[in-house]
Amino acid sequence: MQLSALTLIIPDYDEAIAYYTRTLGFTLIDDIDQGSKRWVRIAPSANAQTGIILAEPSTPAQRSAIGTQGAGRVWLFLQTQDFAADHARMTKAGVTFEEEPRQEVYGTVAVFADKFGNRWDLIEYA
Structure with missing residues (x-):
């Protein structure tokens, strides 16, 4: 087994994609519209083994976790x-x-x- 991804709660998909790809140099792997949400996966490089799933919050508790997931x-x-x-x-x-x-x-x-x-x-x- 290997860890394939983890979820990072962000306030806005497009803002996060721009930051992680332009500022940190990550690669956008997937951006799939699923109707009520998007499947957005980024990674440090196209061949990275582990990616990050960007997720907009859907509840107030999730929104409050932005930037504090690591306590x-x-x-x-x-x-x-x-x-x-x-x-x-x-x-x-x-x-x-x-x-x-x-x-x-x-x-x-x-x-x-x-x-x-x-x-x-x-x-x-x-």
Whole structure:
């Protein structure tokens, strides 16, 4: 088995697609109109094993979860093979990192929050 996707609650499909594809450089894999909702899947690259399903909230409880699904913790991990290049590209695209890159025993890492408040690690494993 493998994890194929996780759901990320966002306020608006088109706003989220634009942010994740233009700012973070993700690939839009699927955008299928299902009538009352859309099946929108993005991934860091077209051949990524795990994707993110973008979902607009359908209840007030879901709306309140936007940006807080990780309860304030880093809960999304974006792995890179070239930390310096991706960090520079993302910074130029408008991503604000919460800290300077740091070296840990497991690799190089820096935390950023996406446009919707979700906290991520950009990480290059050692």
